[in-house]
Amino acid sequence: MWEQLMSMITESGQQSVIENPEVPNEHNEAVIAEAKDAIASKLGDLAASGQTQQVQEMLDTPDHPEARSIQSNFATNIMEKFGINQQAAAGIAASLIPTVLNAIRGNANNNAAGNAGGGFNIQDILQSLGGGGNLQSTLSGIGAKLGLDKDGDGDVDLGDLTKMFK
Template identity: 30%
Template structure:
């Protein structure tokens, strides 16, 4: 799922970064790497902080509240925009208006596309899967002991009949523990190196 996020950043970064005259060309790849890092670490911090429900609500409510307005009202997305803008100012010396402009375009477009394509049943979107996303946040292919998050998403979006008896509290606790362990194992900068390698 990390590949899909990186590709979306590259796709939407073409207009908001590469073709943006306010972003010096030598910073294009760094800006996109920083955006990808902000999105992946934002999801990871949310998962390891017990915020699985916030992630799920983004994916279950995101499709209906589309347009930048709905996504922009999500606190997790706002946090990512603020984080990216401040990193662009501090690391690349972009002027604050440009940094805000880039972050406010890039992050909502990537998240919005990620949400829509994960909820889609189209064959070309088969790589976008909530199980894959949560698995990548927790360090395993399967998130909470094989729980089917994509199935849950399909139930909520009405694409599949509902299943009773889901103990969401237990699932959140399991994902939180797995995400914390995975985050600690990555402190050496493995994820950041992988992302910056992609944008070379």
């Protein structure tokens, strides 16, 4: 599920990032990674705070405040990290983020319609980001995905904190 989402972002970035002369070739992969991080971070934040309805609304409405927030954060990050000018960064964000969100919605709709081999469930994505449980398990799940599970037990807890300082 998670890999499918990440692959979708990479494919969507082909034209807006990889074929964009404003993005130096040596930064293509890193800019795509920033898009992945921006989208995953927002989805994770919404899931962690129990705002799954906001996720659905964001996917249904391209001009939703949460979607604009992803675009803004992504544009700011690529300007700061890779020296991409403001106009180019805004253009990349305005092209890439809605395309990915639309693709997520399309794949989710394919899954809901029962199309063979198509799509995924938004709830599955949120679950993979740690949503759908209590706050502690949600944060633990996100922390594990970020490599903070130092003791390898599948969660982030006091044991991991202890291992970080040994």
